[in-house]
Amino acid sequence: MMELLGGDRLGLGPNWEVVQGPDAHFEIRHREHGTPYRPPTRPHSWAGLLDQLESSFRAAGVARARPLPTRWGRETELTISAVQALDPLLKDGEPYVYRRGYLPQPVVRLTRERNGTGALRDGFLTSFVNVSRIEPITQRTEFTNILDHWLTVLSSIGLHARHITIHGRNVVWRRREVCGFTVHFRHLDLPIGDIVLLWNAADPNSMAVDLGSGLERLAWARTCQPWRELVLGRFATVGAAPDVLDAIRTATLLVGNGISPAPRGAGGILRRILGSVPADAAPLGVSALVRTSHGYWSLTSPMAVPWPEAVSVIEREIHRPGPGTNHSVPNPQAGWSS
Secondary structure: OOHHHOOOOOOOOOOEEEEEOOOOEEEEEEOOOOOOOOOOOOOOOHHHHHHHHHHHHHHOOOOEOOOOOOEOOOOOOEOOOHHHHHHHHHHHOOOOOOOOEEEEEEEEOOOOOEOOOOOEOOOOOOEEEEEEEEEEEOOOHHHHHHHHHHHHHHHHOOOOHHHEEEEEEOOOEEEOOEEEEEEEEEEOOEEEEEEEEEEEOOEEEEEEEEEEEEHHHHHHHHHOOOHHHHHHHHHHHOOOOHHHHHHHHHHHHHHHOOOOOOOOHHHHHHHHHHHOOOOOOOOOOOHHHHHHHHHHHOOOOOOOOOHHHHHHHHHHHHOOOOOOOOOOOOOOOOOOOO
């Protein structure tokens, strides 16, 4: 596979060295990979980081695409990845995609990594902005060009090539209708995303590239701030459990996009998320966190429901009587998988 993708350095040139490992594993590192990393003294705002990413893609002629709807309703109730925009081409063999180009996509993933007590591990959220580039391609060399340009984008936000490790396994995987080859990125020791060459198993000429990272994870790599402080800001010190704050943050995304609590479907997922929030978790209400979260999600696309209405929906659901209502500390390992 590597030979088909432009050589053992994936087309990156002589400044990169390859370390071959067992079981087809490989690592590609810059020859200056030992250079110390110094975080910026003035971190970007979320809006500033998004603006820099968009500017870097635009400089290469890559236009920004509008986000997919939060309610998906096909194989998943909610949008869980920007790669779903490629479903017609990769899964159905149709000659079109829903989106292409640079796509900062809000997504919800309920199956996130947790520690031994069931709490989310640092670096993981149930909702985040999937920073993506999704492109149908006709030649495999386009994959290496997109990979190379991603290093330029990372450099533009302060994550330079000498601190990046590119790694993976030199094997092809298959999941139902789709085959792929995946290459991962690390900044120092922190995973920051991947790029995948994808094709329809029945028609290998139906190819595409899915480049993905997380806005929050890129900011974490860039600043080296404590994770909770980075993603929760002033709410990291309010005394509420981080998983409760994460649930309200995710609920704001769903309610803001017009999803209401319901017995099943997307609304059922929202109800389960808020069912993990104890009724006494916010005795003074959730308006401050919802307002802040609403502003964050609005950076990538306008919200259909204004924040005061979202507050009302979320607070009514938290205090809703009947089955599923939590009035005590929830079991953090229950009710989160989709």
